[in-house]
Amino acid sequence: MSDDAVLEVTDLHVSFPGEKGRPLAAVRGLSYQVRRGETLAIVGESGSGKSVSSMAAIGLLPTNAKVTGSVRFRGRELLGLNDKEMSRIRGAGIAMVFQDPLSALTPVYRVGEAIAAAIRVHQDVTSQAAMKRAVELLELVGIPDPARRALAFPHEFSGGMRQRVMIAMAIANDPDVIIADEPTTALDVTVQAQILEVLATAKQATGAAIVLITHDLGVVAGFADRAAVMYAGRPVETAAVQELFAAPKMPYTAGLLGSLPRLDAGRGVRLRSIPGAPPSLAELGAGCPFAPRCAFAVDLCRTTEPELLEIGQGRAAACHRTGEGLDLMAGPNGDSGLTDQASGIPDTADTEPEATSDAEGVEGALAEPEAPTKSEAAAVAAPVGVAEPVLTVRDLIKHHPLTKGSIIRRRIGTVRAVDGVSLDIPAGTTLALVGESGSGKTTTVMEILRLRTPQGGSISVLGQDLEALNRGRGVRRRAQPVRAGIAAVFQDPLASLDPRLPVGDLLAEPLRTHGHGKTAGRVRELLEMVGLEASHANRFPREFSGGQRQRVAIARALALEPRLVVLDEPVSALDVSVRAGILNLLGDLQRELGLAYLFVSHDLAVVRHVADRVAVLNLGRIVEYGDADSVFEDPRHPYTRALLSAVPVPDPVVERQRERIVLPGDPPSPVVLDGDAEALRGCRFRSRCPLYAALEKPEARELCESTDPALTPVGDADRSAACHHLDAWVPALVQSGTVA
Amino acid sequence: MTAEGLVLAEEETAMTAPEPVALGRGRIVLRRFLRRKLAVTGLVILVLMFALAFIGPYLTSWNYKDQDYNNFLTGPSATHWFGTTQIGSDVYAQTMRGLQKSLIIGLLAAVLSTGLAGIVGATAGYFGGWTDRVLMWFVDLLLVLPSFLILAITSPLFHGRTWLLFVILLAAFNWMVTARMVRGLARSLREREFVTAxxxxxxxxxxxxxxxxxxxxxSLLIIDATLNVGGTIIAETSLSYFGFGVQPPDVSLGTIIADGTDSALNYPWLFYPAGILLILTVMAVAFVGDGLRDAMDDAAGTAASTSTSGGAA
Incomplete structure (x- = not known):
């Protein structure tokens, strides 16, 4: 090891007492070192032990955890120190940034006080001096008006601002190591970009080493120097980030990289999914824990767990077949490069080919081993503009009153959740609705799904206007055929599937509701259609893995052979390695059954993968709308540009050269207080708009301030954007818009 | 009604009252229920109780109304298995008759009141708005009414009528608090995504x-029903004690215990048979309730913490 390693973890093991007397090994032999000024990413899915290992390093695990091995901080052994001694190191030498800043900040302390308290624990300074330092720190992390904001309480901050406060607190005592545990997972992409920048600033200011724990390979590619990939409690590969992404040596890493939908890849490209799901720690056998999911597994893999072996300068991998020079990115049969020309993919050497061994046996059931070829993709794209629309939304409005007071409720404002949205979905195509939290995506979707008369505007589902549908008597009965034609899949299958019903009953429910007597046969058919087994009908949702549960939810949506399926963030709650399987399944089903999708997501990379057309939503309005390829390749609205540039690309080479527009501030809230006419004047994006900030002519700015831009056609027929200055975008703008 | 028929009907209500007919789910829950030893023991005890209550009276020549003028307050013997009372009634015959009454009243009233609470509470909670307001006004109204007084006043009206009316009355004044709880739960469940779906x-x-x-x-409904069984038997006792409810010469476990408590130390046979049977009944119901709840939770996987999440995040 090198002498300047500030944190050195050697052969760390953590186990918890198990339910049946057998200990659960959460971490099994993790070793790493970080030097000052270096960023090490620990990457893994849920249950991989990535968080537990860092908690163990700073002694924050519950007392029933058994920790062995060695954790040395600047040469000093930390394991075995008592809590008092640990407290002296925690916060001063090693600082933490947690995922959820709201629960990490004490709600009754003002944030300035909290930071000052953190300073005074470790430094002998007066409270005035500490407070002064706290304000300086808040300024450093980019909190506007820090002296005043230091007196605010945590709940008065937005998620992104709170995370900045956490970072300010973490660097308050000039630590040598900052452990950041999923620091951006709970945040919107534009805010994530800001926070990563603040973390970089913090690193510069303190020269600390950062241990970044994350599941997001895009973040790793842009931010980390080295990475350790963990699987089932063990590190399976460690490498410098460039090398890791360029040539992964462990099939799991390769699979993860291959399964990621990428912003710079085209639509319709088949993702390489890893079959199965991450193993439960209680069920680990003797062999390589990845072997059951590995396309390269040989007999040896199933009997002996491979050691993490050094295979080069700073590189190690735990795989029996490392030395054989396999092309891991290609798949076992070397079928790479066959199909990556699907539909107008820009270039990218490593566009993912379809893999033969796909998710959970879906392909067998669908008899669709070939990837979509050019003709198929074209066939899907062809109906655009020709087929009748399955969904038409015009100027949809949904406002909620905002009230205050519990006894006498008075109206103080309006939540303009959806404020004039128009959409069309032709049969058999996918429209993606993209936006940050609070943009009105979910409200729009629920307005459509509930089939009620809209508050304003009109919705027509499968040619049936909702206002006409809700007029007169027998609405319920008349609505049933429409309901049968539209189905929904929600974000978290655990929440959207009744935990008390076995899968068979869950799938039979829509059938029974719509008067189909015999359900058993159809249930079996549905299960097979989504790659599950007929015997699964007797199990409850809890007994499935996340990916399988989502398959059940998809099967339920398909029960009545709908023509439109609304997918509300269908892969956001899933582990990275199973997402690809679900996305592939959705693609296959669309081709097989001619489904139209309304795909709601905040994840632009996923949208890039699935969408024919995209609608970008901001504050309940569509700001840009059009063909997915052209929107992604040539975004016109400044918000779309910022959104796209904020999404990290899981490729360090690309990621580090990309120009990045970081939007200042937080996604604004859709609340407009009564009497606040100013809030409704002009373009509502201008407070964050880098273009507006860069406009030089006063009359140009005046236009943004006075007139709300309407959605106007841009260039070719099928695109529109809502901005006054679509042509004013100049490359020079990029610099001016970066500082938060 | 025959003993077997009643047992079956009882079982069915216990299964279906909180859980409507769902072939898939019902069968799975039943299978998991039968795997639990304690629950099955409880069920067996309950079945035996019913058997005893309805077959027992035929095993002796004494009727619960009969009086043996040769034996006042004698201990257990070959003629009078559980002894006799102050006025020469056969304690065994009385206990069997009391068991019949108490079992039916207790179980039926408990299931009725929990069922009513579930339906009213869930309806109010799910629909909200005016449905909720009207139903809850009604619940609050019933809550402030002195139920004991009303039962006392109305009971002469029911004299000589079927005991079923008494059961309904007992249930009618027992469901309100549960209904409010159920409403609260329903309101939060309504927001869950599977309901939206x-x-x-x-x-x-x-x-x-x-x-x-x-x-x-x-879980809530089953626990509530289980507690209600004991509760109603006791409530019936106190009503009977004050002269409402079960009237002499008819008896229930409650009246026997109430009569026997004074002399429990001197003449224990007056008191123990009825007391022990009451305890056994309530315990058996509790076992069944527990087993049923576990079977349902287990089926849904909520009780089993040994699931996939392990300990690592």
Missing amino acids: AEVMGVHPLRIITRHLLPNMA
Whole structure:
């Protein structure tokens, strides 16, 4: 090891007492070192032990955890120190940034006080001096008006601002190591970009080493120097980030990289999914824990767990077949490069080919081993503009009153959740609705799904206007055929599937509701259609893995052979390695059954993968709308540009050269207080708009301030954007818009 | 009604009251229920109780109304298995008759009141708005009415009528607090995504209530029903003690215990048979309730913490 390693973890093991007397090994032999000024990413899915290992390093695990091995901080052994001694190191030498800043900040302390308290624990300074330092720190992390904001309480901050406060607190005592545990997972992409920048600033200011724990390979590619990939409690590969992404040596890493939908890849490209799901720690056998999911597994893999072996300068991998020079990115049969020309993919050497061994046996059931070829993709794209629309939304409005007071409720404002949205979905195509939290995506979707008369505007589902549908008597009965034609899949299958019903009953429910007597046969058919087994009908949702549960939810949506399926963030709650399987399944089903999708997501990379057309939503309005390829390749609205540039690309080479527009501030809230006419004047994006900030002519700015831009056609027929200055975008703008 | 028939009917109500007919789920729950030893023991005890209550009276030549003028306050003997009372009634015959009454009253009233609470509470909670307000006004009204007084006043009206009316009255004044709890649960369940999913599918509201809301509060309902069994038997006792409810010469376990408590130390046979049977009954019901709840939770996987999450995040 090198002498300047500030944190050195050697052969760390953590186990918890198990339910049946057998200990659960959460971490099994993790070793790493970080030097000052270096960023090490620990990457893994849920249950991989990535968080537990860092908690163990700073002694924050519950007392029933058994920790062995060695954790040395600047040469000093930390394991075995008592809590008092640990407290002296925690916060001063090693600082933490947690995922959820709201629960990490004490709600009754003002944030300035909290930071000052953190300073005074470790430094002998007066409270005035500490407070002064706290304000300086808040300024450093980019909190506007820090002296005043230091007196605010945590709940008065937005998620992104709170995370900045956490970072300010973490660097308050000039630590040598900052452990950041999923620091951006709970945040919107534009805010994530800001926070990563603040973390970089913090690193510069303190020269600390950062241990970044994350599941997001895009973040790793842009931010980390080295990475350790963990699987089932063990590190399976460690490498410098460039090398890791360029040539992964462990099939799991390769699979993860291959399964990621990428912003710079085209639509319709088949993702390489890893079959199965991450193993439960209680069920680990003797062999390589990845072997059951590995396309390269040989007999040896199933009997002996491979050691993490050094295979080069700073590189190690735990795989029996490392030395054989396999092309891991290609798949076992070397079928790479066959199909990556699907539909107008820009270039990218490593566009993912379809893999033969796909998710959970879906392909067998669908008899669709070939990837979509050019003709198929074209066939899907062809109906655009020709087929009748399955969904038409015009100027949809949904406002909620905002009230205050519990006894006498008075109206103080309006939540303009959806404020004039128009959409069309032709049969058999996918429209993606993209936006940050609070943009009105979910409200729009629920307005459509509930089939009620809209508050304003009109919705027509499968040619049936909702206002006409809700007029007169027998609405319920008349609505049933429409309901049968539209189905929904929600974000978290655990929440959207009744935990008390076995899968068979869950799938039979829509059938029974719509008067189909015999359900058993159809249930079996549905299960097979989504790659599950007929015997699964007797199990409850809890007994499935996340990916399988989502398959059940998809099967339920398909029960009545709908023509439109609304997918509300269908892969956001899933582990990275199973997402690809679900996305592939959705693609296959669309081709097989001619489904139209309304795909709601905040994840632009996923949208890039699935969408024919995209609608970008901001504050309940569509700001840009059009063909997915052209929107992604040539975004016109400044918000779309910022959104796209904020999404990290899981490729360090690309990621580090990309120009990045970081939007200042937080996604604004859709609340407009009564009497606040100013809030409704002009373009509502201008407070964050880098273009507006860069406009030089006063009359140009005046236009943004006075007139709300309407959605106007841009260039070719099928695109529109809502901005006054679509042509004013100049490359020079990029610099001016970066500082938060 | 025959003993067997009643047992079966009872079992069915216990299964279906909090959990409506769902072939798939019902069968799975039953299978998991039968795997639990304690629960099956409870069920067996309960069946034996019913058998005893309805077959027992035929095993002796004495009727509960008969009086043996040769034996006042004698201990257990060959003629009078559990002894006799102050006026020469056969304690065994009386206990059997009391067991019949108490079992039916207790179980039926408990299931009725829990069922009513579930339906009213879930309806109010799910629909909200005016439905909720009207139903809750009604509940609050019943809560402030002095139920004991009303039962006392109305009971002469029911004299000579069927004991079923008494059961209904007992249930009618017992469900309100549970209904309020159920309403609260239903309001939070209504916001859950699986309910939204069902609504979007076009599932009928009543079906959502019976299929999604009630089963998801099965634990509460089962515990409530179990506690109610003991509670109603006791309530019936106190009413009977004051001369309402079960009237002499008819008896219930409650009246026997009430009569026997004074002389429990001197003439224990007056008191122990009825007391022990009451304890056994309530215990058996508790076992069955526990088993049923576990079977349902287990089926849904909520009780089993040994699931996949392990300890690592």
